[in-house]
Every structure is written in C-alpha cells, then in structure tokens.
Amino acid sequence: MDALVETSRKTEIAAGVRASLAAGLGMYPIGVAFGLLVVQAGLPWWVAPALSIACFAGSLELLLIGMIVAVTPLATVALTAFLVNFRHVFYAFTFPLHVVRNRFARAYSVYTLVDEAYAVTAANPRGWTSWRLVSMQAAFQFYWVGGGLTGVLLGSMLPARIEGLEFALCALFVTLTLDACRSRDGVPSLLLAALSFSIAVVVAPHAALFVGLLLFIATLVARYFLVRWRDA
Amino acid sequence: MLDLKYLAAVLATVFVINLALRAVPFAILQPLRKSRFVNTMATWMPVGIVVILAASTFRSVSGDVKHLVYAAMGVAITVAAHLLGGRRTLLSVGAGTLAYVLLVNAL
Numbered sequence: 001m002d003a004l005v006e007t008s009r010k011t012e013i014a015a016g017v018r019a020s021l022a023a024g025l026g027m028y029p030i031g032v033a034f035g036l037l038v039v040q041a042g043l044p045w046w047v048a049p050a051l052s053i054a055c056f057a058g059s060l061e062l063l064l065i066g067m068i069v070a071v072t073p074l075a076t077v078a079l080t081a082f083l084v085n086f087r088h089v090f091y092a093f094t095f096p097l098h099v100v101r102n103r104f105a106r107a108y109s110v111y112t113l114v115d116e117a118y119a120v121t122a123a124n125p126r127g128w129t130s131w132r133l134v135s136m137q138a139a140f141q142f143y144w145v146g147g148g149l150t151g152v153l154l155g156s157m158l159p160a161r162i163e164g165l166e167f168a169l170c171a172l173f174v175t176l177t178l179d180a181c182r183s184r185d186g187v188p189s190l191l192l193a194a195l196s197f198s199i200a201v202v203v204a205p206h207a208a209l210f211v212g213l214l215l216f217i218a219t220l221v222a223r224y225f226l227v228r229w230r231d232a
Numbered sequence: 233m234l235d236l237k238y239l240a241a242v243l244a245t246v247f248v249i250n251l252a253l254r255a256v257p258f259a260i261l262q263p264l265r266k267s268r269f270v271n272t273m274a275t276w277m278p279v280g281i282v283v284i285l286a287a288s289t290f291r292s293v294s295g296d297v298k299h300l301v302y303a304a305m306g307v308a309i310t311v312a313a314h315l316l317g318g319r320r321t322l323l324s325v326g327a328g329t330l331a332y333v334l335l336v337n338a339l
Contacts, residue, residue, distance in 0.1 A: 026321070026322065043234060044234065047239070050239075050243060051243070054243035054246055054250075055243075055246040055247055055249075059285075060246065060250070063285065063289075064246065066289075066292060068238075068239060071238060074241055074245055077242055077245055077246065078245050078246075078249060081245065081249040081250060082253070083277075083281055084281060084285070085253050086253065086277060086281075087274070087277075088253045088257075089253055089256075089264065089270070089274075090257070091254070091257070092254075092257035092258045092261055093257075093261070093264075097258060110251070110254050110258065111254065111255075113254045162333060162337075163333070163336050164293075164302075164329075164332050164333040164335075164336035164337065165333060166293060167293050167328065167329050167332035167333065168325055168329040169289045170289040170290050170292075170293055170303065170306070170307070170328075171306065171307070171310040171325040171328035171329050172321070173282050173283075173285045173286035174286050174307055174324075174328070175310060175314050175319075175325060176282040176286075177279065177282045177283045177286050178311065178314050178315065178319070179321075180278045180279040180282050181279045181283075188276075189279045189280040190279055193279070193283045193284050194287070196280075196284070197283075197284045197287045197288070208288065208291070209284070209285075209288045212284050212287075212288070213281070213284060216280050216281070217277075220276050220277065220280070223276070224272055224276075227272075
C-alpha cells in the first residue's frame with residue numbers, strides 16, 4: 001500500500017513539473033532580465049531573491065526595482081502593488097485549491113498563485129491533485145528565482161553597466177497593453193487611463209503614478225454608476 | 233546607499249498586499265462572484281492599469297529630448313514587432329530594448 005502511494009506521488013509530481021514546462025520557458029528569461037536589472041540598478045544581488053520571495057509576481061517585482069532605487073513613498077508602493085495585482089482576486093473563482101488538503105501546502109499554493117499557475121489550471125481544469133498542483137507551482141517559483149539568480153550573476157560579470165536596459169520594462173508594458181486591448185471594448189478604459197495619467201503628470205509630476213492610478217479608478221467608478229443609471 | 237529599513241518596509245508591504253489579494257478571495261468567494269461592481273471592474277481595469285504603467289515607465293526612460301526620441305522609437309519597434317511578429321512577448325520586448333540600448337549607446 002505504501003509503495004503504491006509512493007509511486008502515485010512520484011507520478012503526480014512528474015505530471016506537475018511537466019505541466020509547468022511550457023510556461024516556465026517564458027518565465028525563466030524574464031527572471032534573468034529581472035536579475036540583470038537589479039544589478040544594473042545598483043542594488044545588491046540578494047534583492048532579486050528577496051523580492052521574489054516577498055512577492056512572487058513578475059511584473060510587480062520589475063516595477064519595484066525602479067521604485068526602490070527612487071525611494072518611492074510606501075503609499076505609492078502599496079497602491080501600485082494593489083492595483084497591479086488586483087487581477088489575482090478573480091483567480092479564486094476557478095483555481096482548484098480544494099484538492100490541496102494539507103494546511104501548509106494550501107498556504108503555499110495560495111502564496112504562489114501566479115498568472116502562469118492560474119493560466120495552466122484554467123486551460124486544463126480537470127485531473128489536479130495536491131501533489132501535481134503544488135509541484136507545478138514550486139517549479140514555477142524555482143524557474144523564477146533561478147532566472148533572477150542567473151541574471152544577477154550575468155550582471156555582475158558584465159564589465160560595465162549597459163545604459164538603456166531599463167527600457168525592457170516599458171517595452172513589456174507596451175506589449176501587455178496591446179494584448180489587453182484586442183477589441184474595441186477596451187478603448188474607453190484606455191482613453192480614461194490616458195486622460196488620468198496626463199492630468200496626473202501636470203498636477204502632480206512627482207507622484208504621477210500614484211495620482212494617475214487613483215484618478216483612473218475614480219473615473220471607472222463614475223463610469224460604472226453612469227452606465228447603471230443609463231441602463232436603469 | 234540602500235536604506236535597509238526602507239527596503240524591509242517595501243518587502244513587508246508588498247508581501248502583505250500580494251498574499252491578501254490571493255488569499256482573501258477564497259474566503260469570500262460567493263459574494264465576490266455575484267458582485268456586479270467587482271466583475272465590471274475586472275473587465276475594465278487591466279487595460280487601463282497597464283497603459284498607465286507603460287506611460288509611467290516611458291516617462292522614466294525619456295528624461296530629456298534625446299532620450300524621448302529614442303524611447304519613442306523603441307516603443308514603435310516594440311509595437312511593430314508585437315503586431316507583425318505574432319505577439320511573441322519575448323521577441324517584441326527584446327527587439328524594442330535592443331533598439332533603445334543601441335540608440336542610447338551609439339549616438
């Protein structure tokens with residue numbers, strides 16, 4: 001009986017790792033870029049793994065490098081973290097957390113609920129077991145932290161700082177914008193956001209991100225009530 | 233010089249917010265699922281948030297006129313690569329960043 005449990009555990013872990021491979025192929029290079037940017041920003045190498053452990057969320061970690069260097073106020077850091085990762089709220093709807101019974105494994109599964117883990121389970125909703133799910137998530141964290149460490153190693157071997165590498169973050173958000181706005185439904189939000197940020201740059205040039213994000217949320221709330229009032 | 237107390241405060245802040253955003257919804261799943269407000273926000277928010285982040289990071293790489301021109305060219309190349317190259321994020325980000333780095337260092 002124990003031997004049977006042992007084999008099924010091994011198969012499940014193998015299945016979890018296999019499920020992680022395709023997305024991991026995209027995660028690792030971004031992790032390398034993240035580690036490289038940490039070194040380029042003049043931060044100590046351990047900031048890369050420290051960030052990846054404190055908050056396992058790629059795009060936010062990339063943003064935090066610049067924010068830490070600029071000693072951005074904690075309120076801005078908090079608001080940015082909240083809004084950038086707000087999408088995670090909806091992952092609970094379908095993520096198969098119910099298969100994980102062990103308390104610690106459950107906590108780990110929630111803590112490592114990254115976009116990639118959600119996406120893989122959303123694409124294949126059936127057949128998840130505790131070992132398969134948690135080993136997939138652990139594999140993702142391994143790729144990401146490993147990528148970051150590779151990046152800091154690479155960065156420390158470079159003879160000089162490469163000026164302009166920080167553009168990668170801007171380019172990443174440009175591609176994310178293109179992916180998020182593939183139909184005309186996205187246009188009103190896009191315009192409201194552009195307007196909000198433009199106003200913020202003029203009225204609060206040193207806190208444009210904070211003010212811009214708040215203004216944008218305010219315009220969305222107004223839009224929500226306007227649409228409800230019109231439809232009522 | 234990096235202020236360790238500040239760094240620790242940043243790490244603690246993002247740890248708590250990130251974990252809460254992932255954990256709390258499992259506890260209040262039903263009301264969340266039914267909320268029209270939350271669901272509408274979910275469809276409206278992402279594109280606006282990412283465009284604000286794109287604009288904000290663009291601002292930080294375009295400090296003067298010279299950098300502004302290079303950054304604009306970098307964005308144009310990123311967009312072109314993304315739309316023509318089949319939306320392969322790594323390829324698009326790589327092409328745009330390479331262009332910006334070359335422009336900044338060569339000219």
